[in-house]
Amino acid sequence: MSVLVVADHDLGQLSPATARVVHAVSQLGTVDVLVLGHDTTGVAEKASKLAGVQKVLCAQSLGTAEADVSVVEALAKGYHIVAQSANSCGKDRLPRLAARLDIMPVTDIVEILGSNRFVRPIYAGNALQTVTDPQPRHLLTIRASAFPPAANGNAAPVETIDVPVVSAAQLIATHRTESDTPDLAAAQIVVGGGVALGSAENFQLIARLAKKLGAAIGATRAAVDAGYAPNDWQVGQTGKIIAPDLYIAIGISGALQHLAGIQGAKKIIAINNDPEAPLVKLADVALIGDLFELVPQLIAELDQKLP
Ligand SMILES: Cc1cc2nc3c(=O)[nH]c(=O)nc-3n(C[C@H](O)[C@H](O)[C@H](O)COP(=O)(O)OP(=O)(O)OC[C@H]3O[C@@H](n4cnc5c(N)ncnc54)[C@H](O)[C@@H]3O)c2cc1C
Known part of the structure; x- marks a missing residue:
């Protein structure tokens, strides 16, 4: 099975969550990582070092979920699985992608039992549900904290791809909360x-x-x-x-x-x-x-x- 992981990054740093998502889904097949945005060379380099990554794809985006999803949608047909961390970006992108591809997503996965069997919390975490996803292709959000990170030491190739970005929405400004405490x-x-x-x-x-x-x-x-x-x-x-x-x-x-x-x-x-x-x-x-x-x-x- 082929898996596309959409990377999370900020201020030129690959999010630690992406290493955990890569580790989680690498048991399902070969993993390509998609890095969206501008000036992502450093992020792509870090992603290429993660064990289990076959290739890193870098594509331009406009910084809106709508724009990101237009790129992922264009690439998704080449993959059995598209996965992303279950953080606010994942929660923003995946439902849009699911609607466009007409695929029911499986969200907040905390354990992977097989190629289409996943465990996820329900009732505010008071019960765990095992889901069998019968669809031929899967859209997943992964609770990164439930998985260990992929090891470093790989040297996967990095490829820049040119995918048309479609977005009616335009990013006007980003406001950042400055803090000297850890995330x-x-x-x-x-x-x-x-x-x-x-x-x-x-x-x-x-x-x-x-x-x-x-x-x-x-x-x-x-x-x-x-x-x-x-x-x-x-x-x-x-x-x-x-x-x-x-x-x-x-x-x-x-x-x-x-x-x-x-x-x-x-x-x-x-x-x-x-x-x-x-x-x-x-x-x-x-x-x-x-x-x-x-x-x-x-x-x-x-x-x-x-x-
Ligand atoms: C749909 C929904 C979603 C929610 N989502 C969240 C959520 O994401 N996160 C969340 O936290 N809550 C959430 N809540 C609210 C949640 O139900 C509780 O109301 C809330 O978590 C209680 O916060 P608390 O522990 O600060 O207050 P309290 O329940 O009032 O507890 C205060 C505690 O402090 C102790 N205490 C009081 N004085 C002292 C003292 N001087 N020294 C030592 N101990 C003292 C008391 O013994 C008590 O145990 C949600 C509720 C709903 C309905």
Whole structure:
């Protein structure tokens, strides 16, 4: 089977998610990687090093999902499978492509059982569904955090292709949120805060602990809705899916919609004054007490140990 993986990249860097998607689908067949955009030489070079990649294709695009999809659509007929990370770009592109190709996509795949059998979460991650896709061609989005990355060391050829781009939409501007903390979706440590923090000022406590640990900052929807944290920090069913080595959840009850976003976390520490909170029960380690006492103590300890 032939597979086309649409790469994710930003600021000239190949997203770590693409290496994981390549690893996931390389068990299905030979993988070509498509890099869309301008000045993508560095990205293409990194993609060419990934194990399992047969060829890297570079094509121009206009930066809109519509334009990207017109290119992928032109190439898709040469492949049995088109795959992409289940991030916001994948969620934007794949349904459009599915409509154009009249193929039902299979989304949010966390396990691949065979050439057309896939496992995906349903009911906000409370159950796993095994799907058999009987269509001759497949469109897939892959939850990158569920798979290890492909190894480096390959030297696949890079080819520039000329595919006409069709788009009524035009990209006028891109606004970037600047931050000195790691990207939430890729961070190894995440410190998350809940509505119990009580204000945006108090959320600085979370930021101080995160900075000390080199961690990304997450928040519950209740904290975001209350205006204590920006929208792009939200973790959960309607926020970001994270898979850090360590998640420190502070003043977070552990509602199902929040848990849906942290299932990939390898270790969880909960700080909460309620020993019965669902997240306390789920955590590997729980500190029971007032967060306004425990977190400053923790920061003070770390100040001594990690100057
Ligand atoms: C359709 C839908 C989608 C949703 N999507 C999301 C989502 O993506 N992400 C998300 O997070 N939520 C989501 N929610 C909301 C979710 O249901 C919960 O309301 C939310 O996660 C609760 O946030 P919280 O834990 O901050 O608040 P609470 O549930 O109020 O929990 C606060 C916790 O802090 C503890 N606490 C209070 N004071 C202190 C203190 N001083 N010291 C220590 N602990 C203290 C309490 O014991 C409690 O456990 C969604 C809801 C719906 C209906």
